[in-house]
Amino acid sequence: MKKGLAILFVVTSIIAVFAFLPRANATDTYVTLDINPSVELIVTPGDRVIYANALNEDGVVLLADLELVGKKIDVAVTLIIDKSIELGFIVEGDDETIVSVSTISENNKMGELMKEKIKTRINGALNDKKVHGHAEDKPDNGYQPSFILEARLHNVSPGYLFLAKKAVYVDGELTLEAALEMNVSDLQTIIREAFVAQKEVISDAREVFLTAKAELINTYKPQFEAFETQIADLTAQIEATEDETEKANLEASLAIVVDDYETLRLEFKTELEVIKDAFVEEIINLKDALKLFRFGFRFKHGSSVEFNRP
Structure with missing residues (x-):
């Protein structure tokens, strides 16, 4: 029951935002x-x-x-x-x-x-x-050849076709034929409305990602700083000594420290990629869930509010 009320609150909030969302300017x-x-x-x-x-x-x-x-x-x-x-x-x-x-x-x-x-x-x-x-x-060749051909068939630029298709994607009822008859500002408004809906829902996932990232950085930062201090100290000693044997020993020690430092950096990067991948997957899943929710909401309430993935 509480979950249902929470969802209703989010939807009501989104509709309220849409009510005051200005149309895109020409x-x-x-x-x-x-x-x-x-x-x-x-x-x-x-x-x-x-x-x-x-x-x-x-x-x-x-x-x-x-x-x-x-x-x-x-x-x-x-x-x-x-x-x-x-x-x-x-x-x-x-x-x-x-x-x-x-x-x-x-x-x-x-x-x-x-x-x-x-x-x-x-x-x-x-x-x-x-x-x-x-x-x-x-350039036009920044688009797929088939996309460029389609734009030519519709007698529009590839960029305009891209914008029109984006509007079609985020609006479950808009056809490409209708979108191609619309002006740029109306297409922009459709896209912005979908953006407001998705932003309301994915904000929590974004905060979780940023918190996890900050915690990971804080965990590794002291270790990085310790290695960087060691590297700086050994480098200074190598530059200061004139004894070739001592210099060779210091260089060997420096090589080990640098290797350990790079290993730690790789470990950090791997863990960060795991966090990033989990975040991206969750965002995609949330947007897909929004697409499904859009149909149920419109069926029950007759709303024109769209919840598609941009």
């Missing part, structure tokens, strides 16, 4: 950023992020640590790049990192200006971190 811009992870954003003409969602599993992990909604786009982009580096999605030693950017807006000029602004900020963020790379327009 000059809002739908943005995708592809690094692998891949994410999507909706940005207002005032450069404010009003929607942020993952497009793949790596994106789920990336956004778990970030609160982008409400932030200015330049801040959001910097956070995405910094977190991608921290999580190893962008590696400083790689030959070149390419971040693909696409934008869609009913106001084509606004969409292009937003794309250039985002690319400039990405380039700046990469440069600040001394990462060799750049942002570029997402």
